Structure formats: C-alpha cells, structure tokens
Amino acid sequence: MTSSQALLTRYKDVVAPAIYRYTDLTFVRGEGVYLYDADGRRYLDFSAGIATMAVGHQHPRVVEAVIQQAHRLFHAAAHIGVMEPYVALLEKVRSLAPGHLREGKGILLNSGSEAVEAALKLARYVTGRPIIIAFRHAFHGRPMGALAATASNAAFRRRLSGLAVGVHHMIYPTPRVPFGRSPEERGQMALELIEEALRTVLPPEDVAGILVEPILGEGGYFVPPPGFLEGLRALCDRYGFLLIADEVQTGLGRTGRWFAVEHWGVEPDILVLGKALGGGLPLGAVLARREIADAWDPGAHGSTFGGNPLACQAGLATIAVIEEEGLLENAQQVGAYLRERFEEARTSMPMIGDVRGLGLMLGVEVVEPETGRPAIDRIGPFVKAISQAGVVITKCGESTLRIAPPLILTREQADEGVEIILKVLRG
C-alpha cells in the first residue's frame, strides 16, 4: 500500500461522507503552483484550494509573516481589545475598495459564509426590512443562514427546505435562461422580472438588499451581461435597497482587478470577502459604507476568532505580494492566454463548449459532442482523470471545468496544464 492509499484509508474510516471530495489525492506539501502528495508526486494546482491561494503555496513572504506573528501573539479576541493586524488588514482592504467603500468600515470573520451571514444581518439590521433578494445558481455558503441564499444546486438544500425565510431568489441571466436573444436582452429581462416581483410578491419597502455574486462562481463561472449589475445598482438606488456584492471567490485579484465589480464600474454598499483574504488561513470580511457600518450598534454581531492575528498577517502579506509582483496584470495576461488556448482547442474538439470567465477565473464547459448539451455524467470522471494525470482541478455549474490557479501562474505552467487537460479530454 502506498502512503497515499494508507492516508485515504484512515480518512474514510474517520471522516463523515458529507464532505464531498472531487478526488482521492492526498496533499502533504505545497510550493508555488505545485502540490505534492504523500508519495512525493507533484501536481500542478489549477484549484488553489478553491480559488484561495492567490500567491501560491508557501510563499516565503506569507510564511514569514505568519511565523513572526506566531512569535508575538496567536489570539486575544477582538471583543476583548484591539489587535493591530485586525486594524491593518481592514485599512488595507478599504484602501483598495471601490468608491465610497474607501471611507467604509468593516469587521472580520472566519470564513466566506460567515461573512455572508454577517452582511445579511447588517442589511436587515440597518434597514429594518426583512427580505433579501438573491439569485438562482448563486453560491453563498453552507451554514444555515448562508445556505438560505445559496441556490446553485438543489442537493445543497436537500432535507433542509424551508430554510429560505426572508430570501427571495430571482433569475441570474446566464445564457441558459429560456428568454432573451442577446446577452443584453437577457440581462434586461432578468431586471424586469425583479421589477415584476416588486409589483406582485415583494413589497419594495420590505426588501433590505440584493445579494449578488458579480460573476457566478460555484454556479458555473458565468459572467453577467453588460448592464445587469449596473441595473441592480439602479434598482437599489430607486428603492433604497443595499447592494451586497459577494466577492468571496472573485475578490482580491482573481478576475484581474482587485474586485470584480470594478469591471462594470459598480459600487456596492456592502462588500463580502473570504478565500484569498486569509492567504490560506481562515478569514472573511464585511466592508460597508461608513454610515451603514456606523448604524450597526455595538453587540449586534461578534465572533471569538474573527480577525485572528495570524490570518490577518497572512492576508496582509498576500495583498502585498499581489501588489509587488504585479499579479493583477499577470491574472489578466495569463488568463487571456489560457482562454485563447482553450478556444483554439475548441475548434477541433467538439466536446469543448463555452469557454468563459475573467482573469484567472476561467470555465471550460464540457459538452456532449453530438448534442452540445452539458456532459453532466462525464464531468466527474474527467475531473478525477485530469487530477490523476497531474493537474488538480474541480468543476462548477453542471459540467464546467473550473480553472482557478494561483495568480502567480506563468505562461509555461499554463501550457503544462492545458496539455494535460486536453490529453485527458481527447481520451
């Protein structure tokens, strides 16, 4: 038995099956864009811990920052007193944020879903209104509150229906919606459906905010049509709703900008962050316009570990590396290159459908060559086979390969990954 097999056996004996796993790979070490298994085998990481490890694994700057902090202080709790890394990280994130959020205030939590839940509480608290508009195909997390907004897969809610008290799901205008002839028209119609709901089932004065992923993540890496996010902003302005952007996956450089909303010049009232924010340690954040944050009274929210100093230092070092190594530009350039490579492959491989996304948030849809329909039954085996062949990858949506490598990926490493993926797809 190999070391990986032995570890997998122990895992299966002790870990409940609720935690779905894309592969049976083991990971014991990481370096840059590579992961190593228990037998020392190397894999190119196109998953980055689910779009998390922005500057790669064990970046020396991040490691050093955590070590230095570990020598000083692990934890004292934001409810007991002031910890400098907590302050410094919020100052830094705020300095990068769009528009009025630059003068905003925030809090730190332990994960993306915790941050989503805090944002929903904040919106309801300050508006005094009970309803949140969210979208089908969106993913906001698994704990009960975040799950109430999650609608990317009915399986996530199985045996838990009835959760969604106060959340009303509208249509996200992906190319799959059965209306609209152009992307713009689909976006416009999705906005009109919200207006229609506001006339019939959702009294506007009961709506606290609109929660939206600027690009659908788990739901399939769908980029919204021009005008859609701008239209949501306009609806919020018209009716006094708060626009809550869930940038847990898209945020901090993944799409080639610090925040995906910048691609459309849209300014949210509340920004939700996670994943890359902690540089690999658990961390989430909510940043809100100043007057909104100031209306959130003392004691209205809290967390023992939120803003843990080690995680904050990892996050600060991660952001510094993104700035100093020009990783926004790299995400744009290598992302465009990867996209070209898959688009070129598509011309001779009918099983490659849509290639979509922004920056290093790229989706490559696998379809049935005969019908062009999503290859729902084949995507799981493909993900396993590609990972086994040396590129750690996951899926999103129904049948889309989710490509979300560290933002430090080079063209050569991109080529290495594309070759392996195409070889497996060709069979």
Ligand SMILES: Cc1ncc(COP(=O)(O)O)c(C=O)c1O
């Ligand atoms: C857009 C988005 N929101 C929220 C979450 C939940 O974050 P976490 O898994 O850190 O709780 C995720 C996780 O994938 C996400 O992609």
